[in-house]
Structure formats: C-alpha cells, structure tokens
Amino acid sequence: MYTGYNLEDRVFLAVDCIIFGFDDEDLKVLLIKRDFEPEKGKWSLMGGFLKSNETLDDAADRILHRLTGVHDIYQEQLYSFSDLDRDPVARTISTSYYAIINIEKHNEELIQQYNAQWFSLADIPDLIFDHNEMVQKAIRRLRRRTSINPIGFELLPEKFTMRQLQKLYEAILDKELDKRNFINKINSMDILIKLNEKDMTSSTKGSFLYQFDQEKYDKKKGDNFYLKL
Amino acid sequence: MYTGYNLEDRVFLAVDCIIFGFDDEDLKVLLIKRDFEPEKGKWSLMGGFLKSNETLDDAADRILHRLTGVHDIYQEQLYSFSDLDRDPVARTISTSYYAIINIEKHNEELIQQYNAQWFSLADIPDLIFDHNEMVQKAIRRLRRRTSINPIGFELLPEKFTMRQLQKLYEAILDKELDKRNFINKINSMDILIKLNEKDMTSSTKGSFLYQFDQEKYDKKKGDNFYLKL
Numbered sequence: 001m002y003t004g005y006n007l008e009d010r011v012f013l014a015v016d017c018i019i020f021g022f023d024d025e026d027l028k029v030l031l032i033k034r035d036f037e038p039e040k041g042k043w044s045l046m047g048g049f050l051k052s053n054e055t056l057d058d059a060a061d062r063i064l065h066r067l068t069g070v071h072d073i074y075q076e077q078l079y080s081f082s083d084l085d086r087d088p089v090a091r092t093i094s095t096s097y098y099a100i101i102n103i104e105k106h107n108e109e110l111i112q113q114y115n116a117q118w119f120s121l122a123d124i125p126d127l128i129f130d131h132n133e134m135v136q137k138a139i140r141r142l143r144r145r146t147s148i149n150p151i152g153f154e155l156l157p158e159k160f161t162m163r164q165l166q167k168l169y170e171a172i173l174d175k176e177l178d179k180r181n182f183i184n185k186i187n188s189m190d191i192l193i194k195l196n197e198k199d200m201t202s203s204t205k206g207s208f209l210y211q212f213d214q215e216k217y218d219k220k221k222g223d224n225f226y227l228k229l
Numbered sequence: 230m231y232t233g234y235n236l237e238d239r240v241f242l243a244v245d246c247i248i249f250g251f252d253d254e255d256l257k258v259l260l261i262k263r264d265f266e267p268e269k270g271k272w273s274l275m276g277g278f279l280k281s282n283e284t285l286d287d288a289a290d291r292i293l294h295r296l297t298g299v300h301d302i303y304q305e306q307l308y309s310f311s312d313l314d315r316d317p318v319a320r321t322i323s324t325s326y327y328a329i330i331n332i333e334k335h336n337e338e339l340i341q342q343y344n345a346q347w348f349s350l351a352d353i354p355d356l357i358f359d360h361n362e363m364v365q366k367a368i369r370r371l372r373r374r375t376s377i378n379p380i381g382f383e384l385l386p387e388k389f390t391m392r393q394l395q396k397l398y399e400a401i402l403d404k405e406l407d408k409r410n411f412i413n414k415i416n417s418m419d420i421l422i423k424l425n426e427k428d429m430t431s432s433t434k435g436s437f438l439y440q441f442d443q444e445k446y447d448k449k450k451g452d453n454f455y456l457k458l
Contacts, residue, residue, distance in 0.1 A: 005319055050240065
C-alpha cells in the first residue's frame with residue numbers, strides 16, 4: 001500500500017435521498033418509517049450504503065428505485081454530512097441527493113412495504129440522525145435552483161395552466177405570488193409554448209394550456225438567466 | 230453490528246481543496262507537484278484522507294492550512310467524486326472543497342516545501358485522477374455564486390477601486406464587462422460604502438475607494454438578490 005492509505009481510516013459511506021413531490025397544492029417529501037435498528041420506529045429518509053461496484057449516483061438511483069419504483073430520474077447531489085457521531089453505530093459519512101418525482105407515478109405497493117408516507121414541508125416529523133438538516137438543506141437548494149433554472153416543470157403534467165405553474169412556484173418558495181407579476185416574469189423568460197387548447201375544468205371561459213419549451217430552454221441555459229419571484 | 234454495516238463496504242474518504250487566488254489580473258489556482266506515488270511528478274490539488282476524529286470541514290481546513298499557512302478561511306463543500314477507478318490504489322471517494330484566499334497572504338515557505346505554484350485558469354496542466362474535473366466544477370460553482378452573492382470581496386484589499394472590483398469580476402467570469410453597466414449594477418446592489426478617500430496611483434484625478442458593507446449585505450442576503458453581469 002502507498003503512504004497515507006491506512007485501512008483503519010476507512011469509513012462507511014451512506015447515500016440518503018430527499019424525494020420531493022407536488023400534489024397540486026403542496027410540496028411534499030417522502031419518508032419511511034424504520035422497522036429496523038438503530039432508531040426503529042422513527043421516520044427517516046430512504047437511504048443505503050454505497051456498494052463497492054457503484055458510484056454515488058448509482059447508489060442514489062438504486063435507493064430511489066427501491067422505494068418508488070421509478071428509475072432514471074435526475075437526482076442532484078446535495079451535500080456530504082460528516083459529523084463525528086451522526087450515526088451511533090459506526091463512523092458513517094452520508095452523501096445526500098434530492099430528486100423531484102411526479103407524485104402520481106410512484107409504485108404504491110413498494111411505498112406501503114416501507115411504510116412510507118408523503119409529508120407536507122410544514123409537517124415534517126422528527127427524523128433520525130441529521131436527516132432533518134438534510135431536508136432543510138435540500139429545500140434551500142431547491143429554492144435557489146428554482147430562481148436560476150426553471151426547475152419544477154417535471155412536477156407538472158405535460159400541459160398545464162398558468163395557475164398550476166404559479167401554484168407550484170408558490171409551494172416551492174412557500175410564499176404567495178402576485179398573479180400579474182408572475183405571468184409577466186414567466187413570459188419574459190420565454191421558455192413556454194402557449195397551446196391552442198384550453199383547460200375547461202376550472203372556469204367556463206377556460207384557461208389556456210402551456211408546454212415547457214425544452215429546446216428554447218437549452219439554448220438559454222448558458223446565459224444563466226434568473227427568475228426572481 | 231446492525232444489518233447493513235458490512236465492514237468490507239468501507240471506503241477511503243479523501244478531501245481535495247481547490248484553492249483560488251487573485252493577483253489583480255487573473256484568477257489562479259494553487260497546485261502542488263507530487264513527490265510521492267502514485268502519479269509522482271504530476272500536478273495535483275492539495276488533498277489528504279479524512280481522519281477518524283475530524284469532520285470533512287475539519288479535514289478541508291487542515292489541508293488548506295498545511296499548504297498555505299492560513300486558517301479559518303471559509304471553504305465551501307463542492308461535490309463528492311466517486312468513479313470506481315478514480316484512484317488506482319484503492320477505492321477512494323473524494324469530497325472536494327474550494328477556498329478563496331488572498332494571494333498575498335499564503336506562507337511562501339510552506340508553498341515551496343510542496344513545490345506548489347499558482348496557475349492561471351487558462352494554463353492549468355494535466356492533473357492526477359479526476360482533479361481537472363474538480364477544478365472545472367469549482368470554477369462553474371464560483372461563477373454561479375458570484376451572480377447570486379457578492380462573493381469575491383475577500384480577494385480584494387479592504388479598500389478598493391471600482392476598477393479593481395471590475396477586474397476581479399472579469400477574471401472570475403472570464404469576460405470583459407462594460408464599465409458603465411458594471412458600475413450601475415454594482416451600485417444597484419447597494420452593498421458598498423463609498424469612502425471619502427481616493428487612490429491616487431492610477432491617475433492624477435484619482436479614483437474613489439470603496440468598502441464592502443457587511444451589515445447591509447447580511448440584511449439583504451435573505452432576499453437572494455442577483456447580480457447579472
């Protein structure tokens with residue numbers, strides 16, 4: 001072995017996933033009720049140990065899939081947590097990831113198997129270890145991202161109304177937005193396609209439907225355009 | 230041991246530091262020439278293994294101090310790199326940090342001891358492992374941060390001219406900025422104190438000196454204000 005590689009310095013490396021979903025009203029986080037020690041019976045993020053044949057991204061994908069049944073969802077690496085006693089069993093560093101999934105699309109059976117449940121951000125219970133800190137950090141990162149990139153479109157149906165989009169941003173940013181102001185700012189980003197179609201469920205006049213314009217967005221991305229709401 | 234904690238899954242955890250400095254013209258990165266294996270003789274970031282009695286932040290601080298002599302400099306955790314074969318000796322995950330230090334203030338003796346050298350971003354050599362990727366990621370993060378927060382003031386003397394500030398932003402963003410536009414945008418952020426003092430070295434008329442107003446900045450921080458340059 002080369003200098004510096006002391007076997008006793010090795011650590012366990014866990015991956016924990018903050019899974020966000022949106023149900024038309026609220027931004028929610030998916031949590032599991034642990035039926036194993038340590039901290040059996042407490043709420044927790046879904047997580048697992050990094051295996052020798054996978055990268056951190058691989059592990060995050062495996063863990064998300066095991067709980068929700070969904071695969072190949074983009075997850076962003078958030079932060080590596082390393083407090084000395086964060087895990088009472090053994091020195092464990094945890095790299096957290098966050099994912100945004102369509103709340104309709106998870107596999108209900110899997111979720112029940114893990115006693116998992118969606119929690120509104122305002123109702124997140126006391127979690128094991130430093131998991132509350134992870135969730136808070138993920139929310140802050142998501143809010144920041146939302147201001148820089150039009151993240152969040154994956155949370156909406158393919159065609160959506162301005163009202164739905166505003167609701168989503170209000171849920172992520174946790175504040176009410178002025179309707180006219182919101183529409184102006186969104187339009188100034190010029191990344192939506194207005195369809196010749198209306199959603200007639202909300203009013204007799206109906207509301208125009210929109211689509212996210214991936215191509216325009218990809219072109220603009222380099223400019224780091226901002227959406228200050 | 231509880232389920233899941235398999236000793237053979239443990240990994241080495243390294244910390245690598247991307248150390249930025251600014252010399253009035255260029256943004257630079259501090260690199261060391263390795264005099265140990267593996268990859269002896271190649272350029273590299275300064276790094277080390279996480280020890281059992283320290284957090285990742287502690288390790289980053291120790292590593293920065295060992296090379297530069299400076300302590301308690303704010304470092305931001307960047308990303309954890311985990312490609313399977315990134316380190317040919319043993320499975321090692323590396324958590325990278327970046328720091329911004331005053332290029333004048335490092336300890337010259339220490340730097341020579343590590344055969345370290347400042348490189349302009351345009352001249353970064355071929356580095357060991359995935360260190361080039363780390364540097365590129367740090368530059369992107371720094372550029373993004375610069376647009377959100379007035380990062381970078383730590384790179385300037387306490388009192389500075391608008392010209393110096395513009396030079397710094399041009400170095401970080403790697404593009405020329407229009408002078409009038411820059412001044413307007415900086416002023417609109419309202420986080421500088423204009424001093425009743427001039428720097429007389431640059432012209433006979435002299436240039437007003439400014440200071441960063443930490444108090445105003447702290448108050449505004451919550452608003453996530455942007456500086457789009």
